[in-house]
Amino acid sequence: MRERQLAAVFVEMADTLVADFDAIEFLHVLADRCVSLLEVSAAGLLLTDQRGALRVVAASSEETRLLELFQLQSDEGPCLDCFHTRQPVGVADLATDGAPRWPRFSAEARRVGFASVHALPMRLRDDAIGALNLFDVRVGSLPAETLGVAQALADVATIGLLQERIIRRGATLAEQLQTALNSRILIEQAKGVIAERKHVDVGRAFALLRTAARSQNRHLSEFASEVVDGATNL
Amino acid sequence: MDSERAARIWGLVAERARGAPISPAHICAAAAAGINVDGAGLTVMVGPTRREVVHATDRVADQLEEFQLTFGQGPCMDAFDHGPVLADELEAPGYLARWPAFTPAAIGAGARAVFALPLRVGAIRLGVIDFYRARPGGLAHGGLADALAFADAATTILLDGVDGGGPELKSIWPDGQAGDPAVVHQATGMISVQLGVRVDVAFARLRAYAFAHDRRLRDVARDVVERRLRFEPDEASQDVQ
Numbered sequence: 001m002r003e004r005q006l007a008a009v010f011v012e013m014a015d016t017l018v019a020d021f022d023a024i025e026f027l028h029v030l031a032d033r034c035v036s037l038l039e040v041s042a043a044g045l046l047l048t049d050q051r052g053a054l055r056v057v058a059a060s061s062e063e064t065r066l067l068e069l070f071q072l073q074s075d076e077g078p079c080l081d082c083f084h085t086r087q088p089v090g091v092a093d094l095a096t097d098g099a100p101r102w103p104r105f106s107a108e109a110r111r112v113g114f115a116s117v118h119a120l121p122m123r124l125r126d127d128a129i130g131a132l133n134l135f136d137v138r139v140g141s142l143p144a145e146t147l148g149v150a151q152a153l154a155d156v157a158t159i160g161l162l163q164e165r166i167i168r169r170g171a172t173l174a175e176q177l178q179t180a181l182n183s184r185i186l187i188e189q190a191k192g193v194i195a196e197r198k199h200v201d202v203g204r205a206f207a208l209l210r211t212a213a214r215s216q217n218r219h220l221s222e223f224a225s226e227v228v229d230g231a232t233n234l
Numbered sequence: 235m236d237s238e239r240a241a242r243i244w245g246l247v248a249e250r251a252r253g254a255p256i257s258p259a260h261i262c263a264a265a266a267a268g269i270n271v272d273g274a275g276l277t278v279m280v281g282p283t284r285r286e287v288v289h290a291t292d293r294v295a296d297q298l299e300e301f302q303l304t305f306g307q308g309p310c311m312d313a314f315d316h317g318p319v320l321a322d323e324l325e326a327p328g329y330l331a332r333w334p335a336f337t338p339a340a341i342g343a344g345a346r347a348v349f350a351l352p353l354r355v356g357a358i359r360l361g362v363i364d365f366y367r368a369r370p371g372g373l374a375h376g377g378l379a380d381a382l383a384f385a386d387a388a389t390t391i392l393l394d395g396v397d398g399g400g401p402e403l404k405s406i407w408p409d410g411q412a413g414d415p416a417v418v419h420q421a422t423g424m425i426s427v428q429l430g431v432r433v434d435v436a437f438a439r440l441r442a443y444a445f446a447h448d449r450r451l452r453d454v455a456r457d458v459v460e461r462r463l464r465f466e467p468d469e470a471s472q473d474v475q
Contacts, residue, residue: 051379051386052239056416064459067416083264136270172320174378179317185356186417189433192423202420202459228357228433 006149009033013156022219024183027058027158032080034153035060038146039191040134041114042068045122045157046079047130049181050174054083054130057184060207062191065112078107079131080121086128088151089115092141115139118147120154122161128156129177183221190224194234208234241270243383244448254288257393258289262363265384266291269377271349271365275299276388277310278353278361284313285361297343308336309350310362319350320378323370343454346370350384351391356419358434360392396438412450421455428465 013030027045029123034043044059044066073079078089078098091098091106094115098106109117114135121128128164133140161180162173187209194205212234213223219222226232246268263276273295277287282317285303290296292345302308310321312325321329324346340348345366353360357377363385373381396449444454457463 044407049382051382064417138259168461175318178382180352181358182317182352185419187356188419189356189423189426192420193427194426195420195421195459196424223359229425 005037008155009037013160015021021160021163021201022060022162022221023161023180024187025210025213025220026163027157028220030153030157031058031060032145032159034132034134034150037153038134038142038150040118040142041134041138044133045130046070046083046133047122047161047201048128048182049175050085050177054080055181055184056114057130057180062203064202066135069109069112069135072105072108073133075104076142078100078102078117078119079133080193082131083128084122086121086123086126088147089119089148090141109135113137116141118142118150120147120159122154124158126171129161129173130156142224184225186221186224187226190227193228197234239379239383240386242418243380243387247384251370258388258391261388261391262289262291262295265363265407266295266366267382269365269380269384270371271347271372271381272365273366275364276353276361277303277364278392279314279359281419288361288377289317294344294368295364296334296428298340298345299350301339301343303335305331305339308340309333310364313352313362313364314351317350317352320373321348321350324373329359340366344368347372348379349373351381352387353389354394355389355414355437356422356433357438358393360389360434361428363388393434393438394441396434415455417459418451418455421458424444424458425465429467438467 025062028185031043031045034040042060045057047057048056049055053074055074059070070079073215078091082089092116094106094110095223098109109222114137116139118134120132122130123131132150134150154202161176187206190209191202191205194208195202198205198208200208209224209227210220213220223232227234246264247256247260250332257272262276266272267276273291275287275290275298276352277285277299277325280286286297287299287303290299299310301309306308312319324341325338334399345368347367347370349365351363353363416425422433422437426433427442429436440454441451444451447454454463458465
């Protein structure tokens with residue numbers, strides 16, 4: 001990857017960690033940047049729900065099939081293993097390395113068109129709060145340098161999430177995680193409302209929601225809440 | 235694993251109910267016995283600004299709920315508006331500033347730790363479940379997970395009551411309740427527009443449909459999102475594509 005590109009992304013991330021910070025929007029931007037910087041096909045961020053499951057909070061694409069593939073890993077998959085061990089997990093070839101360890105997940109990932117997967121822990125001291133999940137249509141391991149950057153991006157995601165708790169009067173990590181997950185549900189509900197009102201699919205609905213929130217300088221989840229309550233029309 | 239915890243929690247609640255329709259009282263009692271807390275209380279939202287205490291396991295729990303409604307402040311209020319509040323040590327600095335009336339009253343009543351979990355599903359906000367303990371200290375990892383699972387159970391019960399659901403619904407632990415997939419929430423949004431109802435009513439209707447047709451919630455939701463199933467006022471109709 002180009003160094004200038006990398007530097008630009010980190011400057012962008014640092015710029016957003018300021019007063020009017022929107023954690024969910026931040027995580028979406030980060031997922032997007034992972035795809036271009038790390039040269040993979042898709043990226044997703046998953047958080048622990050603190051009851052034993054992982055939940056998607058942001059992804060580089062809102063394609064339903066992709067989101068479901070991330071979410072499948074709540075039961076089995078490299079992401080779940082990564083979260084539990086707090087170590088990166090790399091699968092260079094799903095067909096040979098993935099199938100024996102995670103049969104259901106590997107089959108589904110390959111069906112959708114992916115050939116390799118990597119997962120990096122979102123670390124916080126000795127714990128993990130989730131994982132960064134990377135998919136590629138090509139077989140192969142990520143080079144060591146790329147993995148280093150990927151881990152740094154996962155760490156930035158963690159910092160981003162914690163940033164919001166500082167703003168929210170010192171909420172604990174546990175509180176902040178639950179809030180982030182509930183924000184995600186809000187956004188899913190808003191996608192449905194917009195999809196129905198505008199007669200579009202839920203992926204397009206998300207794009208409309210995000211664009212509208214940005215243009216009105218609103219936090220994504222607060223805006224989504226108003227859309228669902230009927231207080232705001234797009 | 236998530237669904238194992240949910241099943242265990244549900245089992246504890248069902249034990250308390252002994253065949254009767256499951257109520258907030260059963261959930262509060264099971265939670266108070268199952269987690270490292272001394273008591274529990276549940277407050278529901280009746281409309282956008284009115285709140286009502288529907289159950290408290292003991293006098294202290296009842297007082298804590300009432301203090302918050304009276305003073306208009308406290309972990310319960312903050313949980314409604316923002317998210318979970320885990321106050322491990324009420325005597326720690328900061329809480330007095332945060333809740334100047336509630337904190338001394340709660341301490342006076344005998345509580346040293348209070349945990350408030352909102353009963354919500356995205357934009358659907360139904361109430362709050364509060365736990366207290368006479369000794370300070372956190373919930374610890376497993377305790378928090380169980381507390382969240384009890385809150386999930388309470389959310390289910392309240393949700394089923396939103397649309398006047400019958401007692402049968404209240405004894406069901408829906409498939410995949412340990413975290414509904416995104417498609418369920420998307421379908422909820424769509425149904426709220428199709429029926430012209432609030433999103434909590436929409437979710438209750440979706441669940442009622444799945445129950446009535448003996449289908450998994452996620453499968454019905456998928457039909458809605460992929461536009462094979464539409465909810466019309468008074469009945470749901472199938473569009474044959």
